[in-house]
Amino acid sequence: MTTTTEAGCAPLAENNLLKHLRPAELEILRPTLVTWKGEVGAVLYEPGQTVEHTYFPCGATLASFRILFANGDSVETALIGREGAVGGIVSQGRAPAFARAVVQHPGEFVRIETARLEQAKDRSLLVRHLFARYADCLLAQIFQATACNATHNIEQRTAKWLIAAMDRTGDHRVPLTQEQLAGMLGVGRSYINRVVRKWQMEGVLKWNRGTLEVLNFYALKARQCDCNSAVQAHFEEVLAGVYPPEAHE
Known part of the structure; x- marks a missing residue:
């Protein structure tokens, strides 16, 4: 069973991606954010389904991307926690999901309608900039996982x-x-x-x-292996540049 409530300050502070936003950018998103509680195994979306919402894991909450096979098996391709988000990261408009997204560790997510997130990207270059950089980090995580599976x-x-x-x-x-x-x-x-x-x-x-x-x-x-360290270093380098120097002037 899941419930939703209006997102307060506490959940927002427990997602590192949202914490990268300055107050002005966060206020663009805040009116459309809700807190969503997910239990272990709750499916956020299935392959082929339209991605209606973007989920930001808070605190200890974890989500997992899994690729499904015809025989019913599934393999994880990425584990997402408070450092990131699930769904609608790089898409422009509505798009179908490729992988299953499921709750791996129970807890709270901050959730926003993907259409609302797209509107926020249109309104703010810095919001768009943040999600573009996170998309780069997520891709790096998947690249590293592919190499890890083949090597270690x-x-x-x-x-x-x-x-x-x-x-x-x-x-x-x-x-x-x-x-x-x-x-x-x-x-x-x-x-x-x-x-x-x-x-x-x-x-x-x-x-x-x-x-x-x-x-x-x-x-x-x-x-x-050293794969976690490599991914973490890339996150720290790429997301540290969310705000160009002129953004602070």
């Missing part, structure tokens, strides 16, 4: 995903089954099971009743 082993990729989730939620507990993690990484459950058993024996984590708890964050971090 399952242990590195598993550690990378868990670190990315914890960085976004701030919680060492992740509600997730081994089957779900295997599906998102596009590997067999038996591979994940072997990794988990090994890490449990080493005291890195424990898994109980659909919740993974990391016991040694630094040991897990040492097992990941």
Whole structure:
């Protein structure tokens, strides 16, 4: 079940993308923003559906882009948290979704009708500039994920995903089954099971009743590849240039 309410100041402050906006630009968006609460597994949109809303995850909330296959399997292509947004980022007007977007970790989103976001982009060059730069960051994230899947082993990729989730939620507990993690990484459950058993024996984590708890964050971090760091560095560089020098004069 989901609910919507008018977006207040607190949720807006818990999304880093919205925090990049100055008060003048944020006021353009504010009248049309609402807070939307999503539970784990709630589908934001399916492939082929018109993207009616743009969602900004707040705080520990996570969303996942997943590509669906004819046999019913799905693989995650991007994990989105408070650093970004889901839907309607670069489109001009109404456009169909290519991937499924689903809530991965429950919590609040700030939501806006995509048509209203397009109007805000038309009114403000700086709003348009912000979303163009975020689109570049999201594309870089997907590029890096493609290279990671082709190059790094399952242990590195598993550690990378868990670190990315914890960085976004701030919680060492992740509600997730081994089957779900295997599906998102596009590997067999038996591979994940072997990794988990090994890490449990080493005291890195424990898994109980659909919740993974990391016991040694630094040991897990040492097992990941450097893909998270590469993406984070690109975000910091690109979004730091949201406002050109003349915008501050």
